[in-house]
Amino acid sequence: MHLLEIVDLSVGIGNKQVLKNFNLKIGQGETHALFGPNGTGKTTLLNVIAGIPRYTVESGQIVFKGEDITHMSMDERARLGIGMAFQRPPAIRGLRLKDLIKIINPKADAQEILKRMDFTAFAERDVNRGFSGGEVKRSEMVQLLAQQPDFVMLDEPDSGVDLENIKLIGEAINTLTQKDLRPSARTKSGIIITHFGHILEYMKADRAHVMLNGSIVCSGNPAEILGQIKKSGYEGCAACLCPA
Amino acid sequence: MSMSGIEEKARLAREKKALYGTDVDMQSYESEAKPQSVVENAEDLPSVVKKAALDVGVKLDGESSGEYVQMDQTPVVAKSLYEGVEIMDIASALKKYDGLADYWWKLVAPDADKYTADVAAAPPAGYFIRAKKGMKTVFPVKSCLYLGSTNLNQRVHNIIIAEEGSELHVITGCTTPAHVQRGLHVGVSEFFIQKDAKVSFTMVHSWSKEVEVRPRTGITIAEGGSLSNNYILLRPVKTIQTFPTATLAGRGAVASFNTVIYSTMGNIDVGSNVNLNAPETSAESISRVVSVGGEVIARGRMTGRVPGARAHLECVGLLLSDKGRIYSIPELDGQSRDLDMSHEAAVGRISEEELEYLMSRGLNSEEATSVIVRGFLDVEIKGLPEDLKQEIKNITQREDLKGS
Numbered sequence: 001m002h003l004l005e006i007v008d009l010s011v012g013i014g015n016k017q018v019l020k021n022f023n024l025k026i027g028q029g030e031t032h033a034l035f036g037p038n039g040t041g042k043t044t045l046l047n048v049i050a051g052i053p054r055y056t057v058e059s060g061q062i063v064f065k066g067e068d069i070t071h072m073s074m075d076e077r078a079r080l081g082i083g084m085a086f087q088r089p090p091a092i093r094g095l096r097l098k099d100l101i102k103i104i105n106p107k108a109d110a111q112e113i114l115k116r117m118d119f120t121a122f123a124e125r126d127v128n129r130g131f132s133g134g135e136v137k138r139s140e141m142v143q144l145l146a147q148q149p150d151f152v153m154l155d156e157p158d159s160g161v162d163l164e165n166i167k168l169i170g171e172a173i174n175t176l177t178q179k180d181l182r183p184s185a186r187t188k189s190g191i192i193i194t195h196f197g198h199i200l201e202y203m204k205a206d207r208a209h210v211m212l213n214g215s216i217v218c219s220g221n222p223a224e225i226l227g228q229i230k231k232s233g234y235e236g237c238a239a240c241l242c243p244a
Numbered sequence: 245m246s247m248s249g250i251e252e253k254a255r256l257a258r259e260k261k262a263l264y265g266t267d268v269d270m271q272s273y274e275s276e277a278k279p280q281s282v283v284e285n286a287e288d289l290p291s292v293v294k295k296a297a298l299d300v301g302v303k304l305d306g307e308s309s310g311e312y313v314q315m316d317q318t319p320v321v322a323k324s325l326y327e328g329v330e331i332m333d334i335a336s337a338l339k340k341y342d343g344l345a346d347y348w349w350k351l352v353a354p355d356a357d358k359y360t361a362d363v364a365a366a367p368p369a370g371y372f373i374r375a376k377k378g379m380k381t382v383f384p385v386k387s388c389l390y391l392g393s394t395n396l397n398q399r400v401h402n403i404i405i406a407e408e409g410s411e412l413h414v415i416t417g418c419t420t421p422a423h424v425q426r427g428l429h430v431g432v433s434e435f436f437i438q439k440d441a442k443v444s445f446t447m448v449h450s451w452s453k454e455v456e457v458r459p460r461t462g463i464t465i466a467e468g469g470s471l472s473n474n475y476i477l478l479r480p481v482k483t484i485q486t487f488p489t490a491t492l493a494g495r496g497a498v499a500s501f502n503t504v505i506y507s508t509m510g511n512i513d514v515g516s517n518v519n520l521n522a523p524e525t526s527a528e529s530i531s532r533v534v535s536v537g538g539e540v541i542a543r544g545r546m547t548g549r550v551p552g553a554r555a556h557l558e559c560v561g562l563l564l565s566d567k568g569r570i571y572s573i574p575e576l577d578g579q580s581r582d583l584d585m586s587h588e589a590a591v592g593r594i595s596e597e598e599l600e601y602l603m604s605r606g607l608n609s610e611e612a613t614s615v616i617v618r619g620f621l622d623v624e625i626k627g628l629p630e631d632l633k634q635e636i637k638n639i640t641q642r643e644d645l646k647g648s
Contacts, residue, residue, distance in 0.1 A: 052600050052604075073603070073608075075603040075604075078603065078605060078606035083605075092601070094619025103607065104606065143605060
């Protein structure tokens with residue numbers, strides 16, 4: 001069974017159509033990478049799966065765990081098992097990170113999670129307030145490790161992150177997507193947007209897609225696709241590996 | 245000013261309306277209160293009073309530097325529990341210190357308006373707190389002003405003196421029990437913070453829907469002295485108007501005002517007014533207002549009169565309903581060169597982005613709103629003892645704070 005299935009999804013924001021007859025299936029235990037130039041709809045896709053209300057679904061369906069979630073509220077989707085690491089999350093004044101961890105999951109071992117992400121010093125800080133680009137990414141991973149979603153969406157978790165921390169983040173993604181288990185035992189899945197692909201050296205992705213103008217134009221092996229993008233650009237990659 | 249001079253001024257100002265706030269019909273309140281019985285220790289007070297005090301952050305458990313409780317017009321406990329602090333009811337202090345000539349009505353004018361005039365005309369009741377020279381309190385002095393009779397005009401006149409080099413923390417809870425339908429509370433407070441003394445004054449108000457409140461506060465801070473003034477109002481009230489005025493009179497004096505308001509109804513007109521009259525003085529005023537109803541006027545005024553004075557005002561409001569109004573009035577008055585004065589004011593709604601962020605973690609919209617509102621009201625107050633900080637946090641965090 002596919003954990004996530006997106007069928008002929010068209011999405012607009014204002015008068016602009018940002019996803020056109022979009023299709024994607026992600027199986028249980030699979031982690032997919034999403035490549036594409038800026039403004040092509042990658043973040044929109046993740047936001048729409050998360051259920052951020054400012055987008056209008058014009059047609060199509062999002063099915064998660066066999067359930068149609070197209071019009072479900074964000075928090076219902078989160079409780080059903082969808083989690084997201086935001087590219088640029090907001091700061092929340094007066095809400096300490098350790099308190100948010102407790103709110104997200106009262107049973108989570110906050111200390112252990114913070115230690116693992118080398119983030120203990122930020123436990124008492126207001127969530128994301130005054131955090132650097134790289135610290136924000138670790139804050140996102142800390143929250144997801146507490147949330148333990150069945151399907152994790154990562155919007156550029158490596159941007160602005162130094163080399164040491166990319167490794168930490170990559171390993172956390174492997175934990176979230178159960179890459180420590182043998183493939184047939186994995187039930188959790190993920191999707192990651194990355195521009196340069198550095199993070200893929202530290203985490204396992206099973207499949208990759210190239211997105212152009214709101215649609216997937218090419219899919220295949222992550223290393224192969226990334227190599228081709230580096231060689232001939234996004235459009236060149238699609239033309240070469242996946243000719244129409 | 246002689247006692248007869250005070251009375252004369254008060255008599256002439258009996259009809260004088262206040263500059264700000266709605267006008268209270270004083271005649272509709274009773275000025276005579278039934279006397280209450282005095283107790284030896286605060287622990288012996290009726291449980292209804294202790295409970296009401298606890299509700300405004302005043303735990304009367306003897307773990308304090310001293311206690312003062314006033315029920316209606318009667319000081320029922322006035323007791324020092326630490327040699328460094330003298331605590332008396334104000335009538336006794338006037339007797340002991342020969343009319344407190346250097347302090348009585350020195351920072352608030354008896355003819356400022358009809359409320360001060362009314363207090364000046366009434367027999368004095370209130371607290372006298374004196375931190376002795378060089379003595380530092382660890383536990384706060386706890387006081388509770390309890391308005392327990394319907395329709396009463398409760399009048400209070402307080403004096404705080406922090407002598408040179410002393411450190412004093414005071415928490416005052418002003419409250420009415422649920423059975424009191426209607427009332428008026430007028431409190432005159434005069435604080436003298438002497439050279440190098442450090443004072444924190446935290447006031448928590450919890451009134452009911454038909455109670456009107458008019459505190460009148462004057463503060464002077466000498467060289468090297470500091471004040472952290474904290475005001476918390478989270479429960480319904482009919483009207484409140486207060487505009488405490490602090491004068492930084494000596495070199496390096498510091499004042500910080502923190503105001504936290506959650507408004508559901510009524511007319512709340514609060515703020516702070518600071519005069520920076522000496523070199524190297526600095527003042528900060530931070531107010532956070534959440535409104536789901538009622539009118540809140542958040543004032544802040546800083547006047548810089550000497551080079552090098554620094555002042556910052558911050559009024560931030562979250563307006564969560566069409567039934568509410570937040571009117572933020574920050575004023576900076578520079579009267580010298582080389583001043584550093586700034587303000588920041590914003591009134592708005594909860595950011596969609598913050599709500600969505602928390603909802604993506606599984607909080608429903610109500611829970612997310614509540615978390616954001618609590619965070620917003622959680623003002624970081626510097627210079628308070630840890631347990632007092634915790635007490636304030638408990639008060640702002642326990643309430644059922646919602647959006648509209």
